[in-house]
Amino acid sequence: MAKLYSESSPNKVKKMSPKKETVNFLLSYSKALHISTYKRMEFESFLN
Amino acid sequence: MNNVKANDAFLVKSYIEGNENSLSILIDRHQHRIYSFIFSKVYNKDIAEDIFQDTFIKVIRTLKRGKYSEEGKFLPWVMRIAHNLVIDHFRKNKRMPKFDNSGDFNIFSVLTDSSLDAEKQLIKDQIEADVQELIKELPEDQLEVLVMRIYKDMSFKEISERTGVSINTALGRMRYALINLRKVIEKHNLILTN
Numbered sequence: 001m002a003k004l005y006s007e008s009s010p011n012k013v014k015k016m017s018p019k020k021e022t023v024n025f026l027l028s029y030s031k032a033l034h035i036s037t038y039k040r041m042e043f044e045s046f047l048n
Numbered sequence: 049m050n051n052v053k054a055n056d057a058f059l060v061k062s063y064i065e066g067n068e069n070s071l072s073i074l075i076d077r078h079q080h081r082i083y084s085f086i087f088s089k090v091y092n093k094d095i096a097e098d099i100f101q102d103t104f105i106k107v108i109r110t111l112k113r114g115k116y117s118e119e120g121k122f123l124p125w126v127m128r129i130a131h132n133l134v135i136d137h138f139r140k141n142k143r144m145p146k147f148d149n150s151g152d153f154n155i156f157s158v159l160t161d162s163s164l165d166a167e168k169q170l171i172k173d174q175i176e177a178d179v180q181e182l183i184k185e186l187p188e189d190q191l192e193v194l195v196m197r198i199y200k201d202m203s204f205k206e207i208s209e210r211t212g213v214s215i216n217t218a219l220g221r222m223r224y225a226l227i228n229l230r231k232v233i234e235k236h237n238l239i240l241t242n
Contacts, residue, residue: 016084018100023075026104030071035112042113 056122064111075104078123082130089134099137103130175240182232183225190225193218 032046056074063070082103087096106129110116116125164172183191192211196202204222208215233240 015080016087017079018083018097022097022101023079026075026101026108027068027072029105030108030112031068033108033112035109044109 057118057120060111060116060118060122064114064116071108074122078126081123082126085127086130086134090137095137099130099133102133106133178238178240182229182238185232186225186228190221190228193221194225194229197222 034045034047036043036045056077059070059074063074079100083096083100086099086103087093090096090099103126107126183194186194189211193207196207196210197204202210204215204218207218211218213221
């Protein structure tokens with residue numbers, strides 16, 4: 001069988017992903033966001 | 049595959065009910081595909097990051113408002129949001145095109161920075177300091193006129209009023225001040241050019 005000289009293998013391919021800060025921001029945003037409804041109106045509030 | 053869909057559906061339901069950890073699992077599970085998709089369109093990490101963030105902000109707001117109808121298609125739904133935001137991004141850039149400076153024409157050939165670079169600024173400061181030292185060698189009356197004219201930007205009329213001499217005298221003192229200054233510069237073999 002022919003030798004493979006390339007170093008890359010599927011396991012070594014780096015997956016592209018967003019920065020940790022971005023993900024953390026989204027999780028914090030989600031925790032802080034509170035949506036309340038009054039009759040047909042919606043109110044967004046951010047809780048620290 | 050159905051198991052994954054069921055899991056997504058379960059996590060979405062759990063998130064809507066208030067379990068924040070479910071969102072973390074959903075993002076963790078799909079971030080590579082969504083981010084790669086966005087990056088494959090925009091080819092810019094920062095823009096991809098922004099669009100990824102905006103995508104999930106929309107997801108979060110829609111889920112929290114209870115506007116999401118679960119049909120077992122969470123990922124395709126998120127991808128659709130990301131796709132729309134990518135289109136928005138390109139539309140916005142079409143209205144305000146960015147100049148990428150990659151063609152034959154170099155934008156910096158017409159846009160120049162007229163301010164001095166650090167080296168020239170240092171030389172300029174040094175020359176100005178030298179001149180300030182040199183003018184101290186002038187006679188008092190000439191020095192007074194020169195300072196008022198050059199450093200205080202006063203007119204000869206104002207100088208004559210301030211010093212109590214005629215305009216012609218002020219002009220004469222200025223003339224002699226410059227002649228004497230040149231003599232001092234020549235005497236010391238100074239080069240005062242930038």
